[in-house]
Amino acid sequence: RRNWVSKRLSMPTFQYLAAPNQYILWSSRMQGVTENLDGVGLISPFVKQNPGRTLEGKLAHHALALFSADNLDFSTVDERIMGWVLSGVRFYEQLKFKPVVLETPDYHPDYFYGYTFDGIGSSTMGDILIDFKTGKAGKTGRLQLAAYLDPVQRRWGGKWKRVAVELDEHGGDPNLVWYPAVDQRMDFADFLACRRVFDLLGGK
Secondary structure (H helix, E strand, O other): OHHHHHHHHOOOOEEEEOOOOEEEEOOEEEOEHHHHHHHOOOOOHHHHHOHHHHHHHHHHHHHHHHHHOOOOOHHHOOOOOHHHHHHHHHHHHHHOOEEEEEEEEEEOOOOOOEEEEEEEEEOOOOOEEEEEEOOOOHHHHHHHHHHHHHHHHHHHOOOOEEEEEEOOOOOOOOEEEEEOHHHHHHHHHHHHHHHHHHHHOOOO
16 A cells, blocks of 8 residues: 555656557556457457458558648558548548647556547537547447546646547548537446456456
């Protein structure tokens, strides 16, 4: 108990290791949001059975982050992800999205889970917290964005609307899935319930 209290009072050392996708705090690994949801059976088996699709999704996310920073050379974009990237560009143009923070790994200071949100910024629809999807948001979309929003508001303030951006594989208009602010409290409670179940199942 004393050691835990002393850790809470000291300045925590946080690291994100991109290659194994791990979040480290005080030299201990924390579970991530997606890992948590996967551990309780909410992530589609298709994702785990198709690791190449997961890699393509990560590359599309990275390309869109570069585009936002005005640093994307389209000639270097792999044709396998070009459709998603062009769909993301349409999102930027249609909503006039102007990010203030992008692709930032962090952790929740109270519940100690790691997360990486895609971006927060202004748009024609107001201030938004986005999560790019190369597939459907599904039943986990609301939980993921709720898990991001709570610590994001603590660190950066503001009132961000949650939206999952389902990118079109062929470069068409993205489909936007909005989650009402009134549902944030319940959605975050549902995520924390998943986190507790994950712990009970022996998750690390």
